[in-house]
Amino acid sequence: MNRHLSWFGITSLTLGLAFMYLPILVLVIYSFNDSEMITLWSHPSLRWYEKLFTDGNYWGPAWTTLRISLVSSVLATILGVMISLVVTRMRKFKGRSLFVGMTIAPLVLPEVITGLALLLLFIAMGVERGFMTVIIAHTTFAMCFVSVIVTARMAEFDMSTEEAARDLGCGPVMAFFHATLPAILPAIVAAFLLAFALSLDNLVVTTFTTGPGITTLPMRVFSEIRTGVKPEINALSTMVILLVTCVAITSSLLTKRSAAKRVAAADSPPATSQLASA
C-alpha cells in the first residue's frame, strides 16, 4: 500500500479535522479576547481567566461536579467490572443474552429517557433529590460503558492463567487478584477515566435528577448561556477542554500500551529460534 497520503486523503483529513476542531479552536482563541463583546476581537488578554478565578461564581459548581464525577466513576467501575465478570465467567444462566443486551442498551438509549426514567423512579420512591441522586444516575449510565470496555478485555483473557494461579496454591479470590486483575487493570483504568469524563460533562441526566442546592458546572454554564454568552464562559470551557483532553489521552495511551503488549506477546519470534540457542 502507498504509505503517502493521496490528495483525496489529505483533503478529507483536513476537512474532517476542521469540522471537528475549528469551533473549539475559535472558542479557545476568543477566551483570550479582551472585549466584552463575545464576537468582536479587540486584543489578547487573560482578563476573563482572572475574572473566573476571582469571581467564585463557578467554584461551587466545579467542586460539586468533581465530587460527583469521582464518586460515580468509582462506583461505576466497581459495578461495571462485576457485570463483566458475570458476562464472561457465567457462560450459562437463564436470560443471559437478555442480560448482556440490557447492559449495552443504555449506551444507545437517549439520555432524556434515562434521565426521565430515573426522575420518575426517585419521585415514586420518595427519595429527596440532590447530591446522592445525581451520583446514582451517573453511576447507572457510566457503568454500562465500563462493562463494555472491560468485557472486551476479559473476553480475550486466557482463563487458564487464573487456573494456573489456583494450581500454584492460590484460593479463588487470591487467584483473581494475582492473575486476572493485573491483566485487565489497564482496561479498568481506561474505563474509569471514561466514566469520569462522561460524568464530568453530563447535563441532561443531571438536570433531571438533581435537587435544590446542587448545581453542577455544565448546569451553571447552560443557565448562564440562556441569558447571553459571557466571555468568561469561553475561558471556563477552555479549561474544561484541557482537563477532558488530558483524561482522554491518558485513557487512550493506557489502552494502546496494553494492546501493544498483547500484540508483542502474540508476534514474538517463532519457537524455532530457540533451536539455535539450545
Place this chain on the structure above:
Amino acid sequence: MLALSEAPAVGSETSTPWTNAQATPLVEIRSVSKQYGDFTAIGDLSLKIYPGEFFALLGPSGCGKSTLLRMLAGFETPTAGEILLNGEDMVPMPPEKRPVNMMFQSYALFPHLTLEQNIAFGLKRMKLPKGEIDSRVEEMLQLVQMTTQAKRKPHQISGGQRQRIALARSLARRPKMLLLDEPMGALDKKLRRETQLELMDIQHRLGTTFVIVTHDQEEAMTVASRIAIMDHGKLMQVAPPIDTYETPASRYVAEFVGDTNIFTGSVTAAGSSALDFTLEVSGQSLNALPQPGIAAPDARYLNVRPEKMAVSKDRVDDGSNYLRGRIDEVAYLGNLSTYYVDVGLDQRVLVQMTNSQRFGSERFAEDDNVWVSWYPQDGQLLDR
C-alpha cells in the same frame, strides 16, 4: 541439585509395576464418571497410575482425556467415583491444596511477572523462606536451561522458551504428579521432537510421575511408559506403546494407533497351532495363528500392519498369505514407499515397503499386477 530421594528406584523389577498386583499405585481412579447434562464426558472409568510412570492419555478430541486430566488437577469434579492419591480421596480437595501441578496447553504464564517471578509464584504461596525460594528458582532455571533469561517477561521470549518456563513453574513446587495438557501443541514439528526427548530426560532425572494428554499418537508412543487410549469417555486399552501397536485390544485401537489393514471374516478351521480365516467378501482362506484371549469362533477381524506386508511380482511358496491384486496408487515418501493395492475386496490394501537401497530396491508402478503377502504370525485376530 534436585532432591532425588523421592524418586522411586528404577530397576528391572519395578519398571513395569502394572504387571505386579502387589504394587501400590500413586493414583487410583475408581469408577469415575462425569456428566454434563445428558452428555457423558467420562463413563465409569477406573485406572491406576504408578509412581515414576510417564503416563499418556491418548484419544481424538472430545474423548474425555482433558476432562480426566482436569479432574486430577481439581478443576472438574467427578459426578461419581473416587480419585485416590496415595490412598487419600482427592475429590473434595480444591486445586490449590492438591500435591499435583499442571502445565497448561496455553502455558498460562503470568504476563506481568518476569520469568523468575513466574517460577517463584507457587513457592511464595507455600510460604517458604526467601533463600529457599531463590535456590529452587535457580534450580528450575538450570533444569530447563533458561538461567540467562530470568529477568525477562513472557512476551519477550519465544514459544519454545515459554514452554520451558511453564514446565519449570509447574515443577518448582515438587509435585507428586505433573499433569501436562497437550504441552507441545503449539510447537513446530522439529522442535516438538526435541522437546519430547528433553521432557523424557527431565522426567527420568526427577522421577516425578508425569501424566500427559495428547492427540498425537507418535508423541504418546515416544514419551510414555504406558498409554491409555480413550474414546467417548471410556478406556479402550491401557498398555505400553509396543502392545498398543503390535497387540491392539480392538479394531478401534488398531486403527487409531498407526495405519492398518482390517479384513473381516471368520475362523472356519481351527487347529492347535494354525487357523483358517475365511474372508467374508471373497470366501478366500487365509492362514492365521490363534490369538491368546480370543476364542477362535469369536474372531471377526484379521489385523495386518502395512509394514508387515510385502508387494512382489512372483509368488513364492513359503507359507505366507498371498492376495493377488493390481496397484492402484503409489506414494513415494523417500524412506518408504506406500502402495495402495486393489485385491478385489471391498477395500484397498495398504502396503509399506522400506526403500533400503538407493536404486536396488524393487519398485512398482500403478496398474502393475502384483502379489501382496505376509507371514501368518504377522496377522492378528480380533474379536471386536
